[in-house]
Amino acid sequence: xxxxxxxxxxxxxxxxxxxxxxxxxxxxxxxxxxxxxxxxxxxxxxxxxxxxxxxxxxxxxxxxxxxxxxxxxxxxxxxxxxxxxxxxxxxxxxxxxxxxxxxxxxxxxxxxxxxxxxxxxxxxxxxxxxxxxxxxxxxxxxxxxxxxxxxxxxxxxxxxxxxxxxxxxxxxxxxxxxxxxxxxxxxxxxxxxxxxxxxxxxxxxxxxxxxxxxxxxxxxxxxxxxxxxxxxxxxxxxxxxxxxxxxxxxxxxxxxxxxxxxxxxxxxxxxxxxxxxxxxxxxxxxxxxxxxxxxxxxxxxxxxxxxxxxxxxxxxxxxxxxxxxxxxxxxxxxxxxxxxxxxxxxxxxxxxxxxxxxxxxxxxxxxxxxxxxxxxxxxxxxxxxxxxxxxxxxxxxxxxxxxxxxxxxxxxxxxxxxxxxxxxxxxxxxxxxxxxxxxxxxxx
Amino acid sequence: xxxxxxxxxxxxxxxxxxxxxxxxxxxxxxxxxxxxxxxxxxxxxxxxxxxxxxxxxxxxxxxxxxxxxxxxxxxxxxxxxxxxxxxxxxxxxxxxxxxxxxxxxxxxxxxxxxxxxxxxxxxxxxxxxxxxxxxxxxxxxxxxxxxxxxxxxxxxxxxxxxxxxxxxxxxxxxxxxxxxxxxxxxxxxxxxxxxxxxxxxxxxxxxxxxxxxxxxxxxxxxxxxxxxxxxxxxxxxxxxxxxxxxxxxxxxxxxxxxxxxxxxxxxxxxxxxxxxxxxxxxxxxxxxxxx
Numbered sequence: 001x002x003x004x005x006x007x008x009x010x011x012x013x014x015x016x017x018x019x020x021x022x023x024x025x026x027x028x029x030x031x032x033x034x035x036x037x038x039x040x041x042x043x044x045x046x047x048x049x050x051x052x053x054x055x056x057x058x059x060x061x062x063x064x065x066x067x068x069x070x071x072x073x074x075x076x077x078x079x080x081x082x083x084x085x086x087x088x089x090x091x092x093x094x095x096x097x098x099x100x101x102x103x104x105x106x107x108x109x110x111x112x113x114x115x116x117x118x119x120x121x122x123x124x125x126x127x128x129x130x131x132x133x134x135x136x137x138x139x140x141x142x143x144x145x146x147x148x149x150x151x152x153x154x155x156x157x158x159x160x161x162x163x164x165x166x167x168x169x170x171x172x173x174x175x176x177x178x179x180x181x182x183x184x185x186x187x188x189x190x191x192x193x194x195x196x197x198x199x200x201x202x203x204x205x206x207x208x209x210x211x212x213x214x215x216x217x218x219x220x221x222x223x224x225x226x227x228x229x230x231x232x233x234x235x236x237x238x239x240x241x242x243x244x245x246x247x248x249x250x251x252x253x254x255x256x257x258x259x260x261x262x263x264x265x266x267x268x269x270x271x272x273x274x275x276x277x278x279x280x281x282x283x284x285x286x287x288x289x290x291x292x293x294x295x296x297x298x299x300x301x302x303x304x305x306x307x308x309x310x311x312x313x314x315x316x317x318x319x320x321x322x323x324x325x326x327x328x329x330x331x332x333x334x335x336x337x338x339x340x341x342x343x344x345x346x347x348x349x350x351x352x353x354x355x356x357x358x359x360x361x362x363x364x365x366x367x368x369x370x371x372x373x374x375x376x377x378x379x380x381x382x383x384x385x386x387x388x389x390x391x392x393x394x395x396x397x398x399x400x401x402x403x404x405x406x407x408x409x410x411x412x413x414x415x416x417x418x419x420x421x422x423x424x425x426x427x428x429x430x431x432x433x434x435x436x437x438x439x440x441x442x443x444x
Numbered sequence: 445x446x447x448x449x450x451x452x453x454x455x456x457x458x459x460x461x462x463x464x465x466x467x468x469x470x471x472x473x474x475x476x477x478x479x480x481x482x483x484x485x486x487x488x489x490x491x492x493x494x495x496x497x498x499x500x501x502x503x504x505x506x507x508x509x510x511x512x513x514x515x516x517x518x519x520x521x522x523x524x525x526x527x528x529x530x531x532x533x534x535x536x537x538x539x540x541x542x543x544x545x546x547x548x549x550x551x552x553x554x555x556x557x558x559x560x561x562x563x564x565x566x567x568x569x570x571x572x573x574x575x576x577x578x579x580x581x582x583x584x585x586x587x588x589x590x591x592x593x594x595x596x597x598x599x600x601x602x603x604x605x606x607x608x609x610x611x612x613x614x615x616x617x618x619x620x621x622x623x624x625x626x627x628x629x630x631x632x633x634x635x636x637x638x639x640x641x642x643x644x645x646x647x648x649x650x651x652x653x654x655x656x657x658x659x660x661x662x663x664x665x666x667x668x669x670x671x672x673x674x675x676x677x678x679x680x681x682x683x684x685x686x687x688x689x690x691x692x693x694x695x696x697x698x699x700x701x702x703x704x705x706x707x708x709x710x711x712x713x714x715x716x717x718x719x720x721x722x723x724x725x726x727x728x729x730x731x732x733x734x735x
Contacts, residue, residue, distance in 0.1 A: 055678055055689055056524050081676045084688035087669050094586045094673050100595075272504030292503040292699050 034119055037329040044075030045328030048102035055082035061351055069338045076331045089114055096120055101323045103332040107154055109316055116145045116153050122322040125152035127333050138315040138393040139357040146399050154319035155336045156357035161384040162305040162313045165279035169299045174198045181303040185217050188306050189246050195277050196255035206278040207264035208256035210413040215401055220308030226398055236431040244416050244423035251417050261414055272296050281305055283380045284353040302380040304387050313387050314395035317357045355388055400438055408433040495703035503699045516704035529686035537664040539602040544660035545653055547607035552615025553641055570609045586673050600674045611656045618652035619645050654723030661716055683709050
């Protein structure tokens with residue numbers, strides 16, 4: 001062996017060794033089955049509580065909730081840490097690997113999936129089964145995990161419902177009645193067509209990116225997304241093809257901004273500049289516009305979300321998960337129950353544009369007050385609360401519709417809307433791809 | 445733009461480009477430069493304009509601010525502990541700059557001038573580490589820092605970036621460019637290795653040092669994901685983490701406030717660049733060509 005050969009072998013061995021050790025590190029941390037904690041009946045001990053981006057805006061509210069809890073349970077000490085939204089999931093994964101998850105942790109829909117699928121969360125149905133009835137319909141059931149039976153893996157916390165926001169002035173300019181917003185997907189498209197016809201290219205109706213519209217639009221049109229057994233996608237139907245054809249037609253007519261087909265990040269900006277008729281469908285957005293574009297806020301009207309044949313919206317709640325192997329299960333559970341109870345949630349929604357997932361909280365007069373019916377923010381609160389009362393899980397994005405499935409479907413739709421592919425084969429291809437991904441996930 | 449010259453220059457030039465053509469060429473060049481300026485500066489100018497808009501102004505309409513105000517800067521300083529966060533960042537940045545300049549220079553010297561067994565192996569290994577994206581080693585790095593008990597400390601934020609391989613490379617090539625004769629002359633004058641390193645090599649690599657200084661400062665100043673993983677107590681937050689708390693999911697995003705925060709965070713970087721630019725422009729090309 002010559003010297004340079006020796007060097008090369010040494011390098012190769014070292015590199016391979018490094019690779020192996022890093023990958024081993026990545027695997028060993030969290031893959032082992034986490035031991036489940038047991039109730040002791042004693043509410044005591046120090047627990048950590050992690051929230052998702054509530055500091056500094058809600059520091060005093062959260063601290064107040066913690067203080068009140070500690071007063072009631074002097075043996076418990078709550079350590080609060082708040083983490084910004086960007087990178088939240090990365091931090092959760094790193095902590096999960098290191099066995100350093102907080103005892104009570106604020107989870108969004110995707111972080112819930114992330115920890116739930118790894119078996120890191122305690123079954124709260126087992127801890128607090130009787131609590132289910134306290135929440136609005138669907139909120140409790142939302143935290144089941146596919147293939148894990150009747151377990152519920154987080155306490156529902158605050159909810160943000162879907163609503164419809166639109167620019168009254170542009171409605172009138174297009175000859176539409178602001179008092180009669182669309183209620184079905186088909187009507188929504190009809191409105192968009194009228195808007196495109198009269199806008200002269202100065203403004204558009206809505207954003208073309210199919211990502212935000214699917215599978216919601218299809219569900220609202222009565223398209224069956226999955227079969228009975230929920231193990232195959234079945235959205236390849238005449239209705240879905242109709243939807244694509246309509247989108248394609250509207251896109252060609254200029255009802256959506258050209259560049260919005262691939263990305264709709266600048267929706268607030270476009271709406272705030274008066275270049276878009278329909279704004280994003282969240283109550284928080286109404287507040288955003290009030291803050292950043294007061295002139296357009298004055299023209300903003302709010303109505304119930306388009307619900308089509310379903311007649312109701314889905315429910316997406318933030319939640320509080322309990323670390324499965326927490327050392328102080330009783331304290332953690334008591335605290336999570338405390339944070340998500342009616343009064344504390346109502347107090348929270350007075351300060352933020354959120355809604356209680358707690359049924360008694362939602363019955364608070366705050367949520368039925370429409371004011372004089374003119375202030376968009378007040379109306380948005382009432383409209384959102386009204387919709388939550390009838391919200392149901394069947395309007396949620398099914399868990400089978402993962403990010404990968406969504407991306408795959410959206411890719412085909414984008415091609416079809418641009419006119420690079422005919423709608424019928426786009427839907428067919430999308431379904432094939434989605435089913436392939438679903439089968440892959442099931443095989444794992 | 446000027447016409448492409450024929451390859452090899454063998455073909456004789458048919459005619460001298462006319463005055464008019466040269467003029468349009470110049471105009472084209474300026475137009476291209478102007479376009480670059482707009483593309484690069486546009487977002488910053490937009491941010492700046494947003495940061496001085498009055499509260500009742502429309503942030504999104506793209507007009508010039510009608511009621512310019514500095515109020516947003518005051519509000520940003522009041523709404524979160526800007527100075528404390530900036531102080532934390534400064535600690536990390538100062539550590540990063542000193543450790544990077546020191547160790548990159550020493551490492552670069554060892555890999556370029558000192559002769560020792562296994563130099564090539566070490567060099568190859570170092571280059572190999574450049575191929576791992578941060579995300580792939582993030583978790584194992586976090587576990588290591590955790591084992592060392594450095595979670596939630598600024599030392600934990602600084603340590604993995606204490607010396608970057610790229611900086612070692614920059615210093616190495618800068619030292620390679622120092623003529624061997626200069627070194628030999630120093631040896632004849634009786635300078636030992638440390639003296640040569642400090643008196644001959646470091647001064648002739650000032651530009652490269654400035655580059656290392658600036659990039660390590662920027663890296664520490666701008667980093668978000670790693671500090672986020674390490675830090676949990678918001679008292680220890682760095683500026684970038686703090687700024688993110690201004691733009692929240694449940695919080696109302698006041699774009700004026702976010703813009704003011706971003707502008708404020710930019711200032712130290714601009715100052716440092718201005719202070720170092722004399723060396724900086726020299727440094728980028730240094731070591732590329734031996735003179």
